[in-house]
Amino acid sequence: MPSTHVKSFGEIFGNCLLEAIADPSCDGQLRWLAKQPGENHVICQSPGLTQGDHQRTYQPLDDVDPYVLRAVRFPLPPIPYGSARELFESISKIIGENTSLTKLQTFLMAFSALATWLPERSEVPVCVAIIGPASAERRRLVRVLQCLFRRPLHLAECKLSSLQSLPRTLNPSLFIEYWDSHSQLRKILQATSLRDAYVISHGRPIGTHCAKVVCLDEPWKASFADWPAIEICVPPADGPLPIFDDRAEEQIAQKFQGMLMMYRLQNYNETLGLPLDLPELTPHSRELLRSVGSSLVVDSELQETLIETLRTYDSEFEKPCEDLVQSATVQALLELCHRSETTVHVQEITDRLNRILEPRGELLPLKERSVAPRVRKLGFDTHERDRSGFFVRLLQSTRTRIHKLAKDHNVLARNVDLLCTDCKEFRPFDEQIDREEELIKAIGL
Numbered sequence: 001m002p003s004t005h006v007k008s009f010g011e012i013f014g015n016c017l018l019e020a021i022a023d024p025s026c027d028g029q030l031r032w033l034a035k036q037p038g039e040n041h042v043i044c045q046s047p048g049l050t051q052g053d054h055q056r057t058y059q060p061l062d063d064v065d066p067y068v069l070r071a072v073r074f075p076l077p078p079i080p081y082g083s084a085r086e087l088f089e090s091i092s093k094i095i096g097e098n099t100s101l102t103k104l105q106t107f108l109m110a111f112s113a114l115a116t117w118l119p120e121r122s123e124v125p126v127c128v129a130i131i132g133p134a135s136a137e138r139r140r141l142v143r144v145l146q147c148l149f150r151r152p153l154h155l156a157e158c159k160l161s162s163l164q165s166l167p168r169t170l171n172p173s174l175f176i177e178y179w180d181s182h183s184q185l186r187k188i189l190q191a192t193s194l195r196d197a198y199v200i201s202h203g204r205p206i207g208t209h210c211a212k213v214v215c216l217d218e219p220w221k222a223s224f225a226d227w228p229a230i231e232i233c234v235p236p237a238d239g240p241l242p243i244f245d246d247r248a249e250e251q252i253a254q255k256f257q258g259m260l261m262m263y264r265l266q267n268y269n270e271t272l273g274l275p276l277d278l279p280e281l282t283p284h285s286r287e288l289l290r291s292v293g294s295s296l297v298v299d300s301e302l303q304e305t306l307i308e309t310l311r312t313y314d315s316e317f318e319k320p321c322e323d324l325v326q327s328a329t330v331q332a333l334l335e336l337c338h339r340s341e342t343t344v345h346v347q348e349i350t351d352r353l354n355r356i357l358e359p360r361g362e363l364l365p366l367k368e369r370s371v372a373p374r375v376r377k378l379g380f381d382t383h384e385r386d387r388s389g390f391f392v393r394l395l396q397s398t399r400t401r402i403h404k405l406a407k408d409h410n411v412l413a414r415n416v417d418l419l420c421t422d423c424k425e426f427r428p429f430d431e432q433i434d435r436e437e438e439l440i441k442a443i444g445l
């Protein structure tokens, strides 16, 4: 019988599962978890498995690079979690308690976490975009997700070349906080988003598909509209959140990494049901459903919750008027930044926005609380507040950014202020304006 010696971090071989897990009795060591259908799982040094005419022996994990061991959190030995719904609810609860996310966002993150444990199920791995400036709330969310995603690897910087040099079968969940350029990130998305595509490293094809959490300070769709991602604009915390230090992080990871490993163990071999689809969702949300939903085929009730969650996500963030509201928000910011004030309150933006939208038939006036997330989604910080409420600080860089957005949303040409240097730099060419400018110069304004 042909026998192969395999060096790997895990795989599904036939209907058997092999997974490198952290050895709880020896810190910094990995062991094999092996599971064959109909048998209990075993934890051992070097499992051998037979499938039909093939035998595979897995090399012990003793010589794994210590840097990899330190950087990646490997799953813990499986422990019971109750039902899939109970697991989902306890994940949602821990995210809800430790972050400032809304309930909808919490559900989306709990589904994303579950999906990372059955990556073989979905064609497109999970991608989460955390939008907004680097804040305490954002850091906290990243840390909580790292306790819940499979094999999280937090990168201070990310280049395609460094991904190519990762161990071949590691397939971590990448947490990317900083990246050089949009084109660099685009390459990374391309290389990591297809289950059946490979990149070549040292002459060998390596599968680099993996889940991703990407932090950025502008809306995802502004630059990556063609890549489906769950966008999370981290809201400011309403009140004090519980202390989240290394110990709290370790406790959450200890609790969930074993339960989620059990979830993988019990479901990797379940047959796929009908492919999930919901034509009434926007194409973007249908992609998300395919990316996240296929990991939930085992629980129809949980699927219903996911569909409901995506419907709400769709109606809040994807509806057709969204673009109109977004460009009107940019226009409101542009008009307000032409005043001499150094700050602009969210309430002022809301009033201005409603005035812009009113003649366009938007009968429902927007509220301050729904405008603040839109302003943040555009990449502006609304965390500071005074007696008049939350505000955006109008630094020169903020004004420039507003103008750049106004140009991108085609609202600059109609609202050019001829005395504003940013308008001069960003406005599209316009003869009429040029003539007016000359006139202004002539008058000596």
Ligand SMILES: [Zn+2]
Residues within 6 Å of the ligand: 338, 403, 416, 417, 420, 421, 422, 423, 424
């Ligand atoms: Zn201007």
